[in-house]
Amino acid sequence: MSLLDKLNWRYATKKFDATKKLSDEQLHTLLDAVQLAPSSAGLQAYRVIVVSDPHVKEQLREAARGQQQLTTASHILVFAAETGxxxxxxxxxxxxxxxxxxxxxxxxxxxxxxxxxxxxxxxxEARITWNKKQCYIALGVLVTVAAEHGIDTCAMEGFDAAKFDEILGLKALGLTTAVIAPVGFRAEDDGLSKAVKVRRPKEELFIHI
Ligand SMILES: Cc1cc2nc3c(=O)[nH]c(=O)nc-3n(C[C@H](O)[C@H](O)[C@H](O)COP(=O)(O)O)c2cc1C
Incomplete structure (x- = not known):
C-alpha cells in the first residue's frame, strides 16, 4: 500500500477497540514522528501530554462532550502550547x-x-495562537505517520480547553491545550470506517496560476 492508499484507509475514528493497545514500539514511533515535526523557527513551543491512565481519560471525556474516542483509545495525545x-x-x-x-x-x-x-x-494572545498553530502541524505529522503504520487516530478540537488545562494541571506548567488526538485501533462496529471520503474536488480545491 502506498502512503496515499494509507491516507485513504485512515479516517477520523469515532470508536476505538478499547481492548487493543499500542505496543511500546508503536507508541515510540508516533512520538518520534511528533518530535520530528517541523515548527516555525524550529522552536517547538509546545509539549505533548501522553495520557494512558483510564481515570484521566474518563475525566477528559467528560470535558470533550462525552465523545467516546477518549475512553476507547489506547492513548490520548494532548498538544499543549507554551503560554510563556x-x-x-x-x-x-x-x-x-x-x-x-x-x-x-x-x-x-x-x-x-x-x-x-x-x-x-x-x-x-497572538503568541499563544502562533504556538497553537505549530501544534496543528505536529498533529498532521502524527496522523500521517500513524496511518503509515496502520494506527488509527482522531484529530479533535471538540473539547473544553480550560477544563483540559485544569484536569492535566497545565497552567502550572505554562501550557494550554490546543488540539488532541486519541490514538489506537478502530472498533469493528465503527460505522464510519467504511464510509467513502468526502473531499472538495481538485478543480475546486486547487487554483493553478
Ligand atoms: C483540527 C480537527 C478537529 C477535529 N475535531 C473533531 C472532533 O472534535 N470530533 C470528531 O469526531 N472529529 C473531529 N475531527 C475529524 C474531522 O471531522 C474529519 O477529519 C473530517 O470530517 C474528514 O474526515 P476523515 O478524517 O475521516 O477523512 C477533527 C479534525 C480536525 C483536523
Whole structure:
C-alpha cells in the first residue's frame, strides 16, 4: 500500500477497540514522528501530554462532550502550547543548536535576536495562537505517520480547553491545550470506517496560476 492508499484507509475514528493497545514500539514511533515535526523557527513551543491512565481519560471525556474516542483509545495525545514563550526560551533553544551542531554560539546571535524581537512584538494572545498553530502541524505529522503504520487516530478540537488545562494541571506548567488526538485501533462496529471520503474536488480545491 502506498502512503496515499494509507491516507485513504485512515479516517477520523469515532470508536476505538478499547481492548487493543499500542505496543511500546508503536507508541515510540508516533512520538518520534511528533518530535520530528517541523515548527516555525524550529522552536517547538509546545509539549505533548501522553495520557494512558483510564481515570484521566474518563475525566477528559467528560470535558470533550462525552465523545467516546477518549475512553476507547489506547492513548490520548494532548498538544499543549507554551503560554510563556520568551527570550529565555529562545536562549535555551539557541544553546541547544550550538551544542547539537557543534557550532560557535556567536554565529547564531543574529538568529536569536531576530526570533526574540519577533516574539516580543507579539501580544500574549497572538503568541499563544502562533504556538497553537505549530501544534496543528505536529498533529498532521502524527496522523500521517500513524496511518503509515496502520494506527488509527482522531484529530479533535471538540473539547473544553480550560477544563483540559485544569484536569492535566497545565497552567502550572505554562501550557494550554490546543488540539488532541486519541490514538489506537478502530472498533469493528465503527460505522464510519467504511464510509467513502468526502473531499472538495481538485478543480475546486486547487487554483493553478
Ligand atoms: C483540527 C480537527 C478537529 C477535529 N475535531 C473533531 C472532533 O472534535 N470530533 C470528531 O469526531 N472529529 C473531529 N475531527 C475529524 C474531522 O471531522 C474529519 O477529519 C473530517 O470530517 C474528514 O474526515 P476523515 O478524517 O475521516 O477523512 C477533527 C479534525 C480536525 C483536523
Amino acid at each position: 514563550l520568551d527570550s529565555a526560551y529562545v536562549k535555551n533553544y539557541i544553546d541547544r543548536i550550538a551544542q547539537t551542531r557543534g557550532v560557535d554560539r556567536a554565529t547564531l546571535a543574529l538568529f536569536e535576536t531576530n526570533i526574540s524581537n519577533n516574539i516580543s512584538k507579539m501580544e500574549d
